Every structure is written in C-alpha cells, then in structure tokens.
Amino acid sequence: MFFSSFRKPRSEQKRPEPRIPDGIRLYVIGDVHGRDDLLDVLCGTIEKDMTATPCGRANIVFLGDYIDRGLQSAEVVERIVSGRTPAPVVALRGNHEAILLQFLEDENVLDSWRRYGAMETLLSYGVDVKEVLRGRRFDAARAELREKLPLAHLRFFEDTELSWSLGDYFFCHAGCRPNVPLARQQEGDLLWIREEFLDFTGSWDKVIVHGHTPAPEPEALPHRINLDTGAYATGRLTCLVLEDSTRRFLST
Known part of the structure; x- marks a missing residue:
C-alpha cells in the first residue's frame, strides 16, 4: 500500500510534452x-507538406526581420501583404521593422x-542612396522612402505584433526577460534581448520560439527554440512545424 500511493516530488515529475490545440498546424518561419x-x-x-499531410487548419507565423541585409526586402513584404503564402499569416515585429518605423519619424536613425x-531595404523600395553612402542627406532619403513605400507595406509594418501565443508556445522575435x-514582457526585450535570455537555463510557463540570433542549425532546447539560421548569408531559411505535441523542421 505504501508503494502504490507513493508519488515523485513535483520537481522530479516529467512535464507533459508541449502542444498546440488539436486540429491546428503552425509553420513558424525565422528571420x-x-x-x-x-x-x-x-x-x-510548405504547400507540398500541406498537400501530403492535410490538417484541419494551418497558419504561418513569421518571427520578424523581413527586411534588411538581403536585396529583396520589398518583395518579401509584398508577398505577405498580397496573400501569396500557402496559409494565413501571423506577422510578428522584428527589431529591423521597429527601426524602419523609427526612421520614418526621425531621419537621424x-x-x-x-x-x-x-541600404538594401532602401534600394529595394527605389530610394536613391548615393548621398546616404556619404553620410549625408538622411532627410531626403526619409522623404523619398515615405513617398515610395506602399501604404499596404506601411500598414503591415505598423500592424505587426510584438508577441503571440498558442497552446504551450510563446512566439516573439528576440526572446524574453528571465x-x-x-504577459509583462517589455517591447525592448521582445525585439532586442540576447545574452540574458540565451544564457538562461531556467523554465518558462511556455516554450519560447524566437529568432534574432543566428545559429548554424535550429536550436531546440527544453525551454526555447531558435529558428534564425542566418538566411541572408547562409541560404538556409528555417521553418518549425508544430502540430499537437509534435515538432519537425523544414528548410531551404
């Protein structure tokens, strides 16, 4: 009788596998x-994966940093705002989108x-950067970007979310303050944090799925999953597929 009623201390009990609600599949894309x-x-x-293994409902979650560094920033945003994705999108904000919005208000940024x-983002929107490369006429570049930036793109940047959560997962761009x-995380940390978050080995209420800090491979740890595999330099863009309690990865 004694042994049949024995229970391990809470700290020794195995935590249930994190999961998302039944009937939903998430495709989470890094920077x-x-x-x-x-x-x-x-x-x-993703489209082939959805055809091969149908699901009740699918969504694509972008972790932010659509722009900068690569040469096709405007094309990335246009693809999303025009609906040329295999499933509806949840669009999170990255620190690079935050800076673009700041620049539209203050050329000194x-x-x-x-x-x-x-430079790559400005060029993709047709902005003349010759003077900017010399460190001059930032005001002219700001005015030209405001003129040439499609309204749908501006609204997209403005409407991006700082974080999103579903089931046992919490999605943000950079990470969270330990x-x-x-529910009380601050914008600066969600968009910019690095070492304090990356070095933290404790637990959270949910698994944090993030990007922001490039790694050679996606990092799948018990408390966080990093999907930034440095696509602009490596050619590897990574996607995490979440369904029920399963995880798998797709990549270019």
Missing part, C-alpha cells in the same frame, strides 16, 4: 532578411541603421 528567393522556395515546400542593412511573466 527572412530580404531573401524572397528563399521564402519562395520555403512557401513551395539612419546613421546607425545604415550599418546593418538599411523571471518576468510572459
């Missing part, structure tokens, strides 16, 4: 960074933005 060529291939792979991808409830 695209202006590589519409790779996104086109990945969308084709370009002094730092141009060092990590702004020891802060997920």
